[in-house]
Amino acid sequence: MAGRRRKGKRLGLLVLVILLALVIAGCYILWQRGYIDLPFGTESASDSTASDGSDSSGGADIVTENLSIHFPMLGNKSSGDCTLIKTGNTEVLIDAGSEKSSAATLVPYISEYCTDGVLEYVIVTHADQDHIAAFVGTNSAPGIFESFECGTIIDFPRTNKDTQVYKDYVELRDAEAEAGATHYTALECWNNANGAARSYTLSEGITMNFLYQRFYEEYSGDENNYSVCMLLTQGQNNYLFTGDLEAEGEESLVEENDLPECKLFKAGHHGSPTSNGAKLMAEIRPEIVVVCCCCGNYKEYNFGSMDVVFPSQTFVNNVAPYTDRIYVPTLYSETEGFVPMNGNIVLSSDGGEVSVRCSASDLVFRESEWFKENRTWPSAG
Numbered sequence: 470m471a472g473r474r475r476k477g478k479r480l481g482l483l484v485l486v487i488l489l490a491l492v493i494a495g496c497y498i499l500w501q502r503g504y505i506d507l508p509f510g511t512e513s514a515s516d517s518t519a520s521d522g523s524d525s526s527g528g529a530d531i532v533t534e535n536l537s538i539h540f541p542m543l544g545n546k547s548s549g550d551c552t553l554i555k556t557g558n559t560e561v562l563i564d565a566g567s568e569k570s571s572a573a574t575l576v577p578y579i580s581e582y583c584t585d586g587v588l589e590y591v592i593v594t595h596a597d598q599d600h601i602a603a604f605v606g607t608n609s610a611p612g613i614f615e616s617f618e619c620g621t622i623i624d625f626p627r628t629n630k631d632t633q634v635y636k637d638y639v640e641l642r643d644a645e646a647e648a649g650a651t652h653y654t655a656l657e658c659w660n661n662a663n664g665a666a667r668s669y670t671l672s673e674g675i676t677m678n679f680l681y682q683r684f685y686e687e688y689s690g691d692e693n694n695y696s697v698c699m700l701l702t703q704g705q706n707n708y709l710f711t712g713d714l715e716a717e718g719e720e721s722l723v724e725e726n727d728l729p730e731c732k733l734f735k736a737g738h739h740g741s742p743t744s745n746g747a748k749l750m751a752e753i754r755p756e757i758v759v760v761c762c763c764c765g766n767y768k769e770y771n772f773g774s775m776d777v778v779f780p781s782q783t784f785v786n787n788v789a790p791y792t793d794r795i796y797v798p799t800l801y802s803e804t805e806g807f808v809p810m811n812g813n814i815v816l817s818s819d820g821g822e823v824s825v826r827c828s829a830s831d832l833v834f835r836e837s838e839w840f841k842e843n844r845t846w847p848s849a850g
């Protein structure tokens with residue numbers, strides 16, 4: 470009898486150990502793929518600033534309210550934009566691409582941080598599908614507008630678009646306004662017109678500032694040039710978002726605004742050779758660059774030049790003089806469609822140092838296998 474009891478105990482212990490191992494393995498896989506965020510995130514070695522006390526967890530010299538800027542993966546191999554900015558209980562969402570079905574990935578991600586279900590500000594840079602589709606969503610994956618209450622929606626003053634996804638976006642945006650949201654264009658914001666403001670205070674020391682570029686008012690044959698541009702300022706730190714603005718738009722942006730040096734630049738047009746121009750880079754001298762693309766996709770559109778594949782060599786050449794801290798959420802995979810590259814990318818700061826935390830890997834773009842096979846780092850000077 471005693472022997473049987475011991476055996477039973479041992480069996481029970483074995484089952485417990487196996488279950489525990491399964492749970493740990495499951496968590497690890499989910500974390501690696503970026504589906505969950507464990508408290509012990511993978512901090513870049515170069516970002517460990519605890520020694521000088523300016524780390525966000527330090528608290529010794531907090532300059533402003535804490536700020537985090539998220540670049541989540543989009544759930545498919547299409548390049549597109551989505552940025553979630555959070556400070557205190559205030560969230561700002563910029564764009565929701567890349568496809569309608571991205572809503573299935575983005576809504577749960579955003580819900581994790583937007584716990585009250587209210588996005589205080591929604592910025593929509595321009596009317597291309599890879600920036601608006603997840604606002605719409607699908608029957609099985611309700612979009613951003615259906616899933617969250619929106620406070621103020623600020624979008625593009627102009628468009629040449631007549632696509633179904635654009636019409637769907639407008640219908641849902643207007644329904645959101647009907648339900649109580651405020652809707653302005655970036656031009657109204659710039660002009661402080663009709664109740665809109667050029668600058669919004671998000672929390673202590675953190676402001677969201679709309680910039681001017683001429684295609685808010687002028688025609689462009691390239692939809693990308695209609696992109697809304699915004700500068701987020703946190704104490705001495707600046708973070709720049711220009712959507713898919715192309716070279717002509719960037720030139721206007723540089724002429725019309727007194728741009729500061731920037732801690733973060735969300736790469737223009739997914740790292741395209743037609744954006745991220747040398748003039749803009751010289752003004753903002755970015756320290757960290759996030760390229761919202763599925764690295765290496767769209768090879769079929771290369772027209773004989775690998776340079777149009779995101780992130781382009783021209784982009785690398787233009788950014789390289791200022792930084793090699795370049796991050797990319799996903800990588801194109803012929804067998805799986807896409808896999809995480811850096812995964813979900815999160816910047817955070819209390820106004821001092823900015824730390825970067827990635828769900829899949831902390832390797833900067835330059836150190837990646839894809840870079841080594843497809844791109845070169847320009848030699849200094």
Ligand SMILES: [Zn+2]
Pocket residue numbers: 548549550597599600713738739
């Ligand atoms: Zn785009």
